Amino acid sequence: MPEWLLLAALWAAITPPAVVSRTDPVYPAEARRTGFQGVLLVWVTVDPQGNPGQARVLNPSGMGLERSALDCVRQWKFRPAQENGKPVPSNALAEVTFHLGRSFFIQAPSTAQAEYDTAVRLVGGAPEYRDPEIVRTLLETAAANNFPAAEAFLADLYARGKVLPKDPAYGFGLAQKAAATGYPEAEFELGLMYQTGLGTPRDFARALSWYRTAARAGSANANHNLGVMFEQGQGVAADESEAAKYFRRAAERGVVPSQQRLGEMYRDGVGVTQNDAEAAFWLTLAANRDDDQAAQEAGALAAKLSPKQARRVQAKVRGWQPIE
Numbered sequence: 408m409p410e411w412l413l414l415a416a417l418w419a420a421i422t423p424p425a426v427v428s429r430t431d432p433v434y435p436a437e438a439r440r441t442g443f444q445g446v447l448l449v450w451v452t453v454d455p456q457g458n459p460g461q462a463r464v465l466n467p468s469g470m471g472l473e474r475s476a477l478d479c480v481r482q483w484k485f486r487p488a489q490e491n492g493k494p495v496p497s498n499a500l501a502e503v504t505f506h507l508g509r510s511f512f513i514q515a516p517s518t519a520q521a522e523y524d525t526a527v528r529l530v531g532g533a534p535e536y537r538d539p540e541i542v543r544t545l546l547e548t549a550a551a552n553n554f555p556a557a558e559a560f561l562a563d564l565y566a567r568g569k570v571l572p573k574d575p576a577y578g579f580g581l582a583q584k585a586a587a588t589g590y591p592e593a594e595f596e597l598g599l600m601y602q603t604g605l606g607t608p609r610d611f612a613r614a615l616s617w618y619r620t621a622a623r624a625g626s627a628n629a630n631h632n633l634g635v636m637f638e639q640g641q642g643v644a645a646d647e648s649e650a651a652k653y654f655r656r657a658a659e660r661g662v663v664p665s666q667q668r669l670g671e672m673y674r675d676g677v678g679v680t681q682n683d684a685e686a687a688f689w690l691t692l693a694a695n696r697d698d699d700q701a702a703q704e705a706g707a708l709a710a711k712l713s714p715k716q717a718r719r720v721q722a723k724v725r726g727w728q729p730i731e
Contacts, residue, residue: 422488422489422490423488423497423499424453424457424485424486424487424488424497424498424499425485425486425499426483426484426485426486426499426501427457427484427485427486428483428484429479429482429483429484430479430482430483431479432475432476432478432479432503432504432505433475433478433479434475434505434507435470435471435472435474435475436471437470437471438468438470438471438472438505439507441470442507443468443470443472443505444505444506444507445468445504445505445521446502446503446504446505446518446521447464447466447467447468447472447473447476447502447503447505447521448464448465448466448500448501448502448503448521448522448525448545449462449463449464449465449476449477449480449500449501449502449503450462450463450465450498450499450500450501450541451480451498451499451501452496452497452498452499453485453487453488453496453497453498453499454487454496455487455494455495455496456487456494457484457485457486457487457494458484458485459480459481459483459485459499459501462477462480462481462501463477464476464477465525465529465541465545466521466524466525466528472505475503475505476503479503480501480503483501485499498540500522500541500544500545500548502518502521504518518549518552519548519549519552519553519554519557520549520554522545522546522548522549522552522554522557523545523546523549523554523556523557523560525545526541526542526545526546526549526557526560527560529541529542529545530542530564530569530570537570539570539571539572542564542570542571543561543571545557546558546560546561546564547561550585553588555585555588555590555593556585556590556592556593558581558582558584558585558593559581559582559585559586559590559592559593559596561578561581562578562579562580562581562582562585562593562596563578563582563596564578565577565578565581566578566579566582566600566605566606567605575600575605575606575607576606576607577606578600578605578606579597579600579605579606579607580606582596582597582600582606583597586617589624591621591624591625591626591629592621592626592628594617594618594620594621594624594626594629595617595618595621595626595628595629595632597617598613598614598615598616598617598618598621598629598632599614599632601613601614601617602614602618602632602636602641611636611641611642611643612642614632614636614641614642615633615636615642615643617629618632618633618636619633622653622656627656627657627660627661627662627665628657628662630653630654630656630657630660630662630665631653631654631657631662631664631665633653634650634651634652634653634654634657634665634668635650637649637650637653638650638668638678647672647677647678648678648679649678650672650678651669651672651677651678651679653665654668654669654672655669658689658692659729659730660729660730660731661729663692663693663696663698663701664693666689666690666692666693666696666701667689667690667693667698667700667701667704669689670685670686670687670688670689670690670692670693670701670704670705671686671690671704672686673685673686673689674686674690674704674708683708683711683712683716684712684716684719684720686708687705687708687709687712687716687717687720688720688723688724690702690704690705690708691705691720691721691724692724692727693705695724
């Protein structure tokens with residue numbers, strides 16, 4: 408039995424804790440002056456009597472907000488978790504909202520957004536902060552509140568075994584649910600799973616379909632992978648000009664591998680008309696994002712350009728902005 412399924416079976420007999428009474432936080436003066444609005448997430452232990460114990464803020468924001476949030480949660484009362492009908496100690500995710508009643512001036516982030524952002528920060532942070540239970544709870548709570556980005560991220564973590572137990576099939580199921588909402592990055596993730604055979608049998612036709620859907624909705628990564636599939640002939644006849652079209656769409660949105668590949672295609676005249684200046688432009692953009700190979704290729708091309716061409720490329724690079 409997969410580890411996550413075993414845990415699910417154990418949790419099935421456990422009723423999680425719930426807040427039964429709460430107080431509002433005291434607004435720190437500094438936070439009030441700056442107009443801060445938002446949600447602080449507090450991970451708190453709850454004893455069998457429903458009393459909060461040790462607590463820590465998962466998304467600190469400064470300005471005295473952490474102390475205020477902790478002082479607030481310590482005054483709350485919880486219904487304790489129950490296992491087979493008996494109260495047991497547990498952990499809870501407490502959400503402390505700071506709101507000034509000026510939402511049409513300052514838009515406070517949703518709780519689901521705060522949960523998702525915090526999970527992303529924990530996963531990308533130092534190993535000692537990557538608590539699997541906290542990450543899972545944050546993302547599952549956000550996903551339950553109709554935040555598909557959280558479900559897509561959860562699918563990625565399970566599929567690749569990052570922080571959470573590796574279970575590609577379960578991750579694939581989560582990706583399907585998130586993609587069904589029309590969230591472009593979940594559609595991209597599902598296409599990637601079909602393309603690579605992660606959690607599901609490899610199916611290039613379905614990968615292409617999901618990538619096209621995601622690309623139409625603006626996913627830059629989907630455009631890049633469509634370029635790869637047309638260049639390599641995965642599920643379609645190899646077509647370098649079609650590949651270049653998709654690489655350009657991704658490159659214009661700031662995808663570095665697409666910028667590099669498009670630059671190489673202009674350099675070699677593959678799928679596009681050979682053009683050293685255009686090649687130097689795209690390779691320089693990629694090099695500016697710390698792509699060492701692109702930097703070497705751009706340097707070699709620079710020696711072939713006239714001073715006038717080089718100045719034009721440099722001016723074009725300075726003025727470039729990715730398409731949103």
